[in-house]
Amino acid sequence: MNGATAARYLVFTDLDGSLLDHHNYGYRDSLPQLRQLDSLGIPVIPASSKTRVEIERLRAELNNPHPFIAENGAATFIPVGYFDRQPADTVERNAYWIREMSQPRSAWLEILEELEIDFAGNYESFHRAGVEGIMRMTSLPRPRAEEANLREYSEPVKWFGDDKTRDVFLGRLQAAGAQVLQGGRFLSVCGDCDKGRALAWLRNAYCEAAGGARCHDIAIGDSRNDCAMLEAAETALVIRSTVHEIPPLQRSEGVIYSEDYGPAGWAEGVARWLHLQQL
Numbered sequence: 001m002n003g004a005t006a007a008r009y010l011v012f013t014d015l016d017g018s019l020l021d022h023h024n025y026g027y028r029d030s031l032p033q034l035r036q037l038d039s040l041g042i043p044v045i046p047a048s049s050k051t052r053v054e055i056e057r058l059r060a061e062l063n064n065p066h067p068f069i070a071e072n073g074a075a076t077f078i079p080v081g082y083f084d085r086q087p088a089d090t091v092e093r094n095a096y097w098i099r100e101m102s103q104p105r106s107a108w109l110e111i112l113e114e115l116e117i118d119f120a121g122n123y124e125s126f127h128r129a130g131v132e133g134i135m136r137m138t139s140l141p142r143p144r145a146e147e148a149n150l151r152e153y154s155e156p157v158k159w160f161g162d163d164k165t166r167d168v169f170l171g172r173l174q175a176a177g178a179q180v181l182q183g184g185r186f187l188s189v190c191g192d193c194d195k196g197r198a199l200a201w202l203r204n205a206y207c208e209a210a211g212g213a214r215c216h217d218i219a220i221g222d223s224r225n226d227c228a229m230l231e232a233a234e235t236a237l238v239i240r241s242t243v244h245e246i247p248p249l250q251r252s253e254g255v256i257y258s259e260d261y262g263p264a265g266w267a268e269g270v271a272r273w274l275h276l277q278q279l
């Protein structure tokens with residue numbers, strides 16, 4: 001490697017259905033490639049609809065010290081001191097430098113409460129379902145369901161009604177200033193943010209911290225809520241899903257489609273990307 005600013009490699013990854021199995025949330029199949037990335041000094045940056053607390057638990061399990069993107073891009077959390085200097089446009093709280101791109105959850109709960117009058121019985125939200133309801137909707141055990149309910153910027157909604165009514169519902173939410181993202185299981189009601197803009201912001205923070213080094217990044221995802229991130233990265237890795245169609249992308253260059261599903265596809269795709277980068 002020559003020059004003062006060696007290229008930086010970054011892996012931004014969705015969790016459920018990508019790094020983690022859609023059904024049992026396991027990551028056995030992705031572990032060998034996670035270890036490989038770690039040994040190469042390439043950060044694995046979770047970018048998920050999950051909450052800060054959920055991602056923190058997984059990071060602790062994986063010994064992952066890197067920043068992460070929570071709640072579909074609503075906020076990016078950088079451990080204080082991770083970079084030499086605090087990136088611009090961040091607030092320091094709970095040992096993180098946080099880049100917030102959404103209003104708080106309470107704003108969306110207020111809007112959903114108003115819509116309850118016209119759409120009763122068509123949907124359930126995490127807030128209203130409570131921990132018991134979240135356990136039923138997600139098959140998560142109680143402690144995990146509690147973590148999933150500790151949301152700060154967004155509200156997951158499970159839709160039970162027909163498609164036509166859902167479109168009216170979505171229109172009303174959007175008119176009230178909310179954005180709605182379709183995840184693997186839930187609609188996510190949130191602010192005007194997405195994983196793509198969070199990725200672009202964090203990539204820039206990495207490049208600046210590395211003295212303007214060139215950053216080669218890959219975004220990995222399996223669902224529609226990953227599209228913005230898959231479009232924003234240098235390379236996109238689309239993970240095949242057993243439960244839904246692959247997300248539609250505008251780009252055709254620099255896209256890897258996994259052959260395998262979930263974490264096995266994740267490992268296979270990351271290996272292909274590393275090979276293409278000659279790493």
Ligand SMILES: [Mg+2]
Binds near residue numbers: 015016017221222223
């Ligand atoms: Mg997913």
